[in-house]
Amino acid sequence: xxxxxxKSKIMLTLLMVSLFVLFSLNLFGCAGATPIKDKPxxxxxGENCAHCHTIRPPQALTDAQWDIVGMHMRTRxxxxxVEARKIVEFLKQxx
Amino acid sequence: xxxxxxxxALVFLSGTMVQNWAQDNSDVNKRLxxxxxxxxxxxxGTHRFMLAGLAQTSFIKEEGAPSTIExxxxxxxxxxxxxxxxxxxxIEAEIEDxxxxxxxxxxxxxxxxxxxxxxxxxxxxxxxxYFMERLHPAWINKMPDKPFFVHEETTIQAPTxxxxxxxxxxxxxxxxxxxxxxxxxxxxxxxxxxxxxxKNYGDNNSNKVIGGRVSFLPIPQMEIGYGLxxxxxxxxxxxxxxxxxxxxxxxxxxxxxxxxxxxxIDVRAQAVWLTIDNPxxxxxxxxxxxxxxxxQIAYHPYNxxxxxxxxxxxxxxxxxxxxxxxxxxxxEMKRSGFGLNYWLTSSSExxxxxxxxxxxxxxxTVDDTENRFIAQVALGF
Numbered sequence: 001x002x003x004x005x006x007k008s009k010i011m012l013t014l015l016m017v018s019l020f021v022l023f024s025l026n027l028f029g030c031a032g033a034t035p036i037k038d039k040p041x042x043x044x045x046g047e048n049c050a051h052c053h054t055i056r057p058p059q060a061l062t063d064a065q066w067d068i069v070g071m072h073m074r075t076r077x078x079x080x081x082v083e084a085r086k087i088v089e090f091l092k093q094x095x
Numbered sequence: 096x097x098x099x100x101x102x103x104a105l106v107f108l109s110g111t112m113v114q115n116w117a118q119d120n121s122d123v124n125k126r127l128x129x130x131x132x133x134x135x136x137x138x139x140g141t142h143r144f145m146l147a148g149l150a151q152t153s154f155i156k157e158e159g160a161p162s163t164i165e166x167x168x169x170x171x172x173x174x175x176x177x178x179x180x181x182x183x184x185x186i187e188a189e190i191e192d193x194x195x196x197x198x199x200x201x202x203x204x205x206x207x208x209x210x211x212x213x214x215x216x217x218x219x220x221x222x223x224x225y226f227m228e229r230l231h232p233a234w235i236n237k238m239p240d241k242p243f244f245v246h247e248e249t250t251i252q253a254p255t256x257x258x259x260x261x262x263x264x265x266x267x268x269x270x271x272x273x274x275x276x277x278x279x280x281x282x283x284x285x286x287x288x289x290x291x292x293x294k295n296y297g298d299n300n301s302n303k304v305i306g307g308r309v310s311f312l313p314i315p316q317m318e319i320g321y322g323l324x325x326x327x328x329x330x331x332x333x334x335x336x337x338x339x340x341x342x343x344x345x346x347x348x349x350x351x352x353x354x355x356x357x358x359x360i361d362v363r364a365q366a367v368w369l370t371i372d373n374p375x376x377x378x379x380x381x382x383x384x385x386x387x388x389x390x391q392i393a394y395h396p397y398n399x400x401x402x403x404x405x406x407x408x409x410x411x412x413x414x415x416x417x418x419x420x421x422x423x424x425x426x427e428m429k430r431s432g433f434g435l436n437y438w439l440t441s442s443s444e445x446x447x448x449x450x451x452x453x454x455x456x457x458x459x460t461v462d463d464t465e466n467r468f469i470a471q472v473a474l475g476f
Contacts, residue, residue, distance in 0.1 A: 037266065050350060
């Protein structure tokens with residue numbers, strides 16, 4: 001039992017190390033921190049939607065459907081009001 | 096002279112014809128635009144109501160057991176009454192484990208109070224359980240099954256709550272903080288083995304589960320969250336009424352595009368601790384703490400030059416669930432799984448996974464290793 005517990009601890013440790021390395025690489029690769037309110041809708045669309053799932057193209061839904069999905073995802077994914085508004089505007093403009 | 100008159104007449108005539116043609120063309124375009132608008136108005140989802148959802152079918156072959164095929168269809172109904180009011184509901188119709196189930200996955204009235212606060216009432220996915228709230232739909236979950244800690248038979252964190260929630264998010268320059276608080280029917284204690292049921296269809300006492308989650312996104316690609324749920328679990332008017340359950344959960348997400356790898360990396364982890372008071376009564380005379388969780392990493396080379404390779408996704412997941420050492424029927428489960436997915440579209444995929452599950456009991460009477468193959472087709476719409 002102890003051996004199995006040790007194995008799981010080793011795997012968790014490896015996972016945490018991997019996360020740290022990935023995080024560090026990402027920080028060094030950052031081009032600069034733009035405030036959320038200044039980001040364009042296209043960027044917010046990519047950042048927020050891809051946080052959980054593959055992103056659907058703007059043409060996948062109608063403008064009215066994007067309005068509904070925008071409200072649904074604002075609640076589910078805890079988007080800020082600015083993020084939700086800009087993302088829906090971008091999707092409708094690109095539709 | 097005659098030629099000149101003929102040329103002038105021809106020029107006049109052709110000019111008139113071009114003018115008439117342009118007029119006709121304009122009329123045709125206008126009628127086409129009107130027709131397009133009319134057709135659009137009859138399309139589903141062009142008004143306040145929208146049907147979304149998902150469907151999946153799985154082939155499962157477990158070592159020592161007959162292979163089986165399971166399927167599920169989960170329509171989501173969305174109704175946007177106003178700019179501030181939304182109803183969202185999902186019906187889960189599934190055929191699995193030799194039976195057929197029809198459940199209300201969630202059904203919630205939503206009111207957007209202001210830019211920073213949203214109110215919800217009804218049955219909702221547990222905000223403190225990141226996997227269940229954000230990642231469990233088959234077309235989003237990168238493995239074809241759920242981790243132990245949210246699987247029906249080994250759940251140690253509520254997948255849903257029936258009650259009320261307040262939630263929202265606030266930007267902090269380029270970072271973001273997310274928050275949620277809720278109140279609902281609490282979990283129900285089983286006095287025979289110390290487990291709790293999270294079905295919550297009714298409450299066994301007037302005490303409600305109170306909980307919440309706070310998360311911080313220092314950069315858009317990364318999220319670190321902490322969830323807490325507290326409730327009294329015993330039946331009203333029994334000596335066990337004050338037995339308290341406390342659930343702590345931490346979750347981590349990192350998703351980003353890595354140009355050097357021509358694709359994206361997706362790293363996720365969640366760990367859950369469920370601690371239930373030891374009342375030292377009847378069968379409940381042990382330290383009642385269950386732990387579980389998962390870690391997962393996936394790589395999707397969507398920028399690869401090869402059309403086949405760019406649709407592939409490679410996944411590795413490790414998940415575990417440990418029940419209390421002295422609990423009746425205690426089992427400890429540790430599972431490793433490799434997944435290979437092929438994306439057909441942005442929301443439909445074929446998934447293949449091979450998993451090795453090690454199950455043990457502290458007294459040594461159980462020590463099994465089960466291998467399992469799963470193939471699944473999943474579609475989100």
